[in-house]
Amino acid sequence: MAEQFDPATHPHRRFNPLTGEHVLVSPHRTKRPWLGQTEPPQPTDLPTYDPACYLCPGNARAGGERNPAYAQTMVFTNDFAAVLPPPAPTAPPAPHPLLTTRPVDGQCDVLVFHPRHDVTLPRLAHADMLTVVAEWARVYAARGRQPGVAHVQIFENKGAMMGCSNPHPHGQVWSLSEVPTIPATELANLARYAAAPTAAPSDAPRGPKGCPCLLCEYVHFERSVPANEGRIVVQNEHWVALVPWWATWPFEILLLPYHRHIPSLLHLTDKENDSFARILSAMTKRYDNLFQCSFAYSMGIHQRPVPAPDGVQDDDDDDVAHLHLHFFPPLLRSATVRKFLVGFELMAEAQRDLTPEQAAQRLRACSEVHYLDAPAEVAA
Amino acid sequence: MAEQFDPATHPHRRFNPLTGEHVLVSPHRTKRPWLGQTEPPQPTDLPTYDPACYLCPGNARAGGERNPAYAQTMVFTNDFAAVLPPPAPTAPPAPHPLLTTRPVDGQCDVLVFHPRHDVTLPRLAHADMLTVVAEWARVYAARGRQPGVAHVQIFENKGAMMGCSNPHPHGQVWSLSEVPTIPATELANLARYAAAPTAAPSDAPRGPKGCPCLLCEYVHFERSVPANEGRIVVQNEHWVALVPWWATWPFEILLLPYHRHIPSLLHLTDKENDSFARILSAMTKRYDNLFQCSFAYSMGIHQRPVPAPDGVQDDDDDDVAHLHLHFFPPLLRSATVRKFLVGFELMAEAQRDLTPEQAAQRLRACSEVHYLDAPAEVAA
Numbered sequence: 137m138a139e140q141f142d143p144a145t146h147p148h149r150r151f152n153p154l155t156g157e158h159v160l161v162s163p164h165r166t167k168r169p170w171l172g173q174t175e176p177p178q179p180t181d182l183p184t185y186d187p188a189c190y191l192c193p194g195n196a197r198a199g200g201e202r203n204p205a206y207a208q209t210m211v212f213t214n215d216f217a218a219v220l221p222p223p224a225p226t227a228p229p230a231p232h233p234l235l236t237t238r239p240v241d242g243q244c245d246v247l248v249f250h251p252r253h254d255v256t257l258p259r260l261a262h263a264d265m266l267t268v269v270a271e272w273a274r275v276y277a278a279r280g281r282q283p284g285v286a287h288v289q290i291f292e293n294k295g296a297m298m299g300c301s302n303p304h305p306h307g308q309v310w311s312l313s314e315v316p317t318i319p320a321t322e323l324a325n326l327a328r329y330a331a332a333p334t335a336a337p338s339d340a341p342r343g344p345k346g347c348p349c350l351l352c353e354y355v356h357f358e359r360s361v362p363a364n365e366g367r368i369v370v371q372n373e374h375w376v377a378l379v380p381w382w383a384t385w386p387f388e389i390l391l392l393p394y395h396r397h398i399p400s401l402l403h404l405t406d407k408e409n410d411s412f413a414r415i416l417s418a419m420t421k422r423y424d425n426l427f428q429c430s431f432a433y434s435m436g437i438h439q440r441p442v443p444a445p446d447g448v449q450d451d452d453d454d455d456v457a458h459l460h461l462h463f464f465p466p467l468l469r470s471a472t473v474r475k476f477l478v479g480f481e482l483m484a485e486a487q488r489d490l491t492p493e494q495a496a497q498r499l500r501a502c503s504e505v506h507y508l509d510a511p512a513e514v515a516a
Numbered sequence: 517m518a519e520q521f522d523p524a525t526h527p528h529r530r531f532n533p534l535t536g537e538h539v540l541v542s543p544h545r546t547k548r549p550w551l552g553q554t555e556p557p558q559p560t561d562l563p564t565y566d567p568a569c570y571l572c573p574g575n576a577r578a579g580g581e582r583n584p585a586y587a588q589t590m591v592f593t594n595d596f597a598a599v600l601p602p603p604a605p606t607a608p609p610a611p612h613p614l615l616t617t618r619p620v621d622g623q624c625d626v627l628v629f630h631p632r633h634d635v636t637l638p639r640l641a642h643a644d645m646l647t648v649v650a651e652w653a654r655v656y657a658a659r660g661r662q663p664g665v666a667h668v669q670i671f672e673n674k675g676a677m678m679g680c681s682n683p684h685p686h687g688q689v690w691s692l693s694e695v696p697t698i699p700a701t702e703l704a705n706l707a708r709y710a711a712a713p714t715a716a717p718s719d720a721p722r723g724p725k726g727c728p729c730l731l732c733e734y735v736h737f738e739r740s741v742p743a744n745e746g747r748i749v750v751q752n753e754h755w756v757a758l759v760p761w762w763a764t765w766p767f768e769i770l771l772l773p774y775h776r777h778i779p780s781l782l783h784l785t786d787k788e789n790d791s792f793a794r795i796l797s798a799m800t801k802r803y804d805n806l807f808q809c810s811f812a813y814s815m816g817i818h819q820r821p822v823p824a825p826d827g828v829q830d831d832d833d834d835d836v837a838h839l840h841l842h843f844f845p846p847l848l849r850s851a852t853v854r855k856f857l858v859g860f861e862l863m864a865e866a867q868r869d870l871t872p873e874q875a876a877q878r879l880r881a882c883s884e885v886h887y888l889d890a891p892a893e894v895a896a
């Protein structure tokens with residue numbers, strides 16, 4: 137009597153073991169018409185240099201300083217930083233145990249990816265992408281080893297619909313005296329899994345002290361699923377980009393190394409950095425090709441909160457971290473129709489219509505040649 | 517030597533005891549210029565009846581059905597429901613312990629607040645607001661007592677920037693066979709507080725079995741703070757609307773009863789319903805007056821997941837819930853500049869610039885007379 141369960145048809149819930157939260161999946165609903173607000177189209181014909189851009193070489197910034205004539209990347213302190221350098225004043229006693237205040241200090245850096253105003257990550261040449269990857273590692277090491285820094289968060293907001301005010305390709309690095317909520321939760325769940333794994337031992341790589349790693353196990357399983365049924369979008373000799381089983385955003389991607397347990401950017405070999413740059417290029421090109429637009433997203437790098445101090449051996453507790461990047465893109469069904477994270481999702485639980493498997497299938501079907509570089513007949 | 521800590525000047529973190537998450541507060545940053553995307557202005561001259569609106573009386577809906585000529589509220593099943601009525605098929609065994617699936621069933625209702633296309637909550641007459649409040653309670657009781665329903669979530673998305681496709685005033689009610697992530701977390705934290713309170717006993721009301729209630733204690737403390745320093749926006753004989761200590765959204769409001777522990781809408785007396793309708797009107801009018809626009813938000817009602825079964829005595833474990841409404845409005849500094857929840861907030865931790873105390877002060881300074889009803893010289 138009972139119908140066969142089909143995850144591409146029947147509403148269900150999936151569990152995110154990194155955050156401990158659920159997502160409600162409503163695959164039968166993908167056909168509903170869109171009556172809501174649409175986004176303005178992204179500008180496509182950007183100049184290579186914009187005299188009004190505060191990130192272009194030689195231009196003045198909000199704080200009055202002038203950018204150097206930089207040739208590769210550029211890093212500077214955010215003129216409107218969310219935290220300020222130490223020391224922070226001591227907080228007074230809480231007026232009530234439920235109303236606690238902890239002063240936070242740290243640094244907010246801006247990391248400009250390239251001198252050209254119009255070259256986003258998917259449009260970077262391989263050598264330039266390698267420079268960005270090296271710069272992320274350099275800033276992580278420099279800020280993470282400053283006294284008092286407990287966590288370094290590298291992220292990028294791309295596109296006006298992600299609140300990004302400037303199309304010049306750049307990301308940010310916020311280094312704080314506290315470990316923020318989400319990385320702290322992920323680290324706690326990684327540590328919990330290492331101590332009490334829920335899966336039987338596999339031949340996946342192991343984390344520190346020979347304990348299983350949640351992400352090593354997860355990506356190992358995903359690589360065993362037949363490619364046309366699974367969630368992997370693209371992979372190379374060290375890295376996998378996949379739409380995770382528990383994805384919240386329509387075309388969310390989790391990018392991570394699979395062939396060994398890698399706690400941070402500083403653990404990458406030259407070869408792993410090279411394949412990192414290649415897969416970043418391959419997956420962001422597919423993003424742009426999906427709706428033939430500059431695909432908006434928020435990206436974040438999760439890894440060890442800060443590097444081990446100089447001279448300290450690896451394999452300490454924080455090495456339970458497994459380096460990974462989250463890409464959360466808002467677009468849903470075209471270059472101008474986005475997902476809104478509102479209502480039920482703000483009040484109760486994340487929700488999606490398109491399944492992660494369907495999203496991965498759509499992204500796999502995209503070309504790895506950027507649509508702006510493709511011959512006209514291919515791009516059409 | 518050390519500077520005195522000032523929560524209106526120095527970056528700090530606050531803890532949300534309902535969700536267990538932190539928010540990073542950067543009050544020194546409120547002066548940064550806005551260079552990002554602005555929102556289209558909201559339409560102000562809406563017709564009282566729109567022949568193209570699928571919620572107006574007598575019109576056809578997406579599913580083909582025709583609305584009755586309703587005179588007060590109207591409830592119908594969402595034509596594109598996120599979950600479907602039971603029975604759901606049984607899920608197959610998980611392919612891996614990290615990839616679990618749970619079928620979910622339930623009902624998604626649309627609750628139209630009023631036959632007039634142009635009358636939002638702040639513009640409703642008192643008798644009509646009372647009808648909305650009664651309808652929320654009626655739907656909560658009816659859906660919550662259906663076999664298999666574990667949680668009833670009432671919410672409203674108001675405004676195009678909250679993804680709401682239709683200005684006709686309406687909310688939604690999603691009744692699910694599982695308790696969603698956020699209410700489950702809040703209930704667990706309320707239960708934890710009742711068992712092991714962090715504050716010394718006060719003369720605040722108590723929850724079930726004489727145990728302290730986190731929200732009774734919190735709102736009791738807030739009422740003891742001098743009005744011009746505190747976070748209370750408006751209060752009456754039973755209810756308080758305040759910008760919580762841990763608010764994430766710029767003008768977030770927590771609306772809750774303070775004079776006794778009230779687990780759900782079904783526990784409200786006639787007098788409490790009357791003052792509930794009055795404070796809803798008072799606080800949403802202030803919202804509209806803040807930037808002289810129809811103020812967008814997502815609103816959600818948190819309470820007992822479902823009512824106690826008929827005949828079962830109250831004071832059971834679920835009565836640890838304390839009825840409250842969250843209002844999450846995106847606007848930040850004018851009718852067209854919104855907060856984007858992106859980047860650091862998606863990858864690390866919620867963040868705000870304006871302090872909750874400053875937001876409460878701004879809302880307290882607004883008139884309780886709706887700007888569209890005010891004489892021109894007052895509105896100017």
Ligand SMILES: [Zn+2]
Binds near residue numbers: 154322438460462
């Ligand atoms: Zn992560």
Ligand SMILES: [Zn+2]
Binds near residue numbers: 840
């Ligand atoms: Zn709540």
